[in-house]
Amino acid sequence: MFKQDEQFAHELDQQDELKHFKNEFYINDNHIYMDGNSLGLMSKRAEQSLHNVTEAWKNYAIGGWMSGDHPWFYLSEDLGKRIAPLVGGKPEEVIVTGSTTTNLHQLVSSFYQPEEGRTKILADELNFPSDIYALQSQLKLHGYDPDEHLVRVKSRDGRTIEEDDIIAAMTDDVALVILPTVLYRSGQLLNIEKLTKAAHERGIPIGFDGCHSVGVIPHNFHNAGVDFAYWCHYKYVNSGPGGVAGLFVHEKHFGKTPGLTGWFGSDKEKQFDMEHTFTPAEDAGAYQIGTPHVLSVAPLIGSLELFEEAGIENIREKSLHKTGYLMYLVEEFLGDYGFTIGNPKEDERRGGHVCLEHDEAASICKALKDYDVTPDFRSPNVIRLAPVAFYVTYHDVYRTVQILKEIMENKIYKKYKNERDVIA
Ligand SMILES: Cc1ncc(COP(=O)(O)O)c(C=O)c1O
């Protein structure tokens, strides 16, 4: 269904009904940005909404909490409602707050309730380090040895985790399951419905890290019955470095007091009563802790407009097609150069990036940067390439593969050290 020639790439671009979105983003003409899976590009809408919030601060000062187009007091809830369609949550099940890691701490503090004989947390050995560190420290806070109580499902191939292996590890001593939706390195998409059903059949609550899927894949957290989820917005949702994260708590858990409490988790009508008895919000808002980071959330106001205009189903369709095209070109043009495609190839098992493995991955990434292509390296041998639907064209994908071919054919990568820089 794909063709090898450059003209074909141009034809695909002409037919791309999302192509006009590229003009919404800041990117130099000749630059190819394949790293939206780590930090999304700045959009003009995000820049504008950030500016609007600084203007509100200028004009209203403390009045900004209740005045202006986006009163800050309700902003986290308002944005949660707008994120809800991206994660398949009800509007009141989603709140924009914290960071991925702090939200995980909050949710584990709330949902990990060990009891006699059921004390373990189940994760996987390919999980993102920050999640593992959080789980280890939570276990320690409960007086458990993480080496014994944090179970990490093994990968059979070093890239992916078999759902059946995860389910087999959901034994009677497991009190909580934490998994990624999409694995950060290989890009494997786990079957969220299947895993949630299996966990619940065994009486175990389950939560998902959606960092690598929110903004690129539609979700179904509510209908799947997922207990909770957490994710960042600075990758595929383009909210800027350190942008405020999000979390989902299924409505079946409403009414419980979160493990970590703070005044911004209060019922909004009660918050300024300043009582020493905490009255939690009745929805996911209860999981907030302190004052929202208004300046770090501001870009999301504008960025979300693009998702509302494009539709997440269309974004997923285009992302699958572009990653499919990239894999096709890799196989056609790079077959002789020692690359392995490390992500699952089936559409229902892969996320928004292609994982290329190569022994010289670090030096190849450095060479790509000198050709004005931004890839993403994960030690020891992974090149992640994300042809983001909004701003990477088919022709960009074509050019990236041609540049890779040139780097390999002419051994240009040999000019660079095959080791990572400070930030990968
Ligand atoms: C899967 C995953 N989990 C957690 C994190 C940590 O997020 P943060 O540093 O925003 O807490 C990241 C990215 O940094 C990630 O990719």
Ligand SMILES: Nc1c(O)cccc1C(=O)C[C@H](N)C(=O)O
């Ligand atoms: N959060 C990051 C940062 O502060 C600096 C550099 C990279 C990141 C990332 O988000 C990395 C990303 N989570 C990953 O999947 O590797």
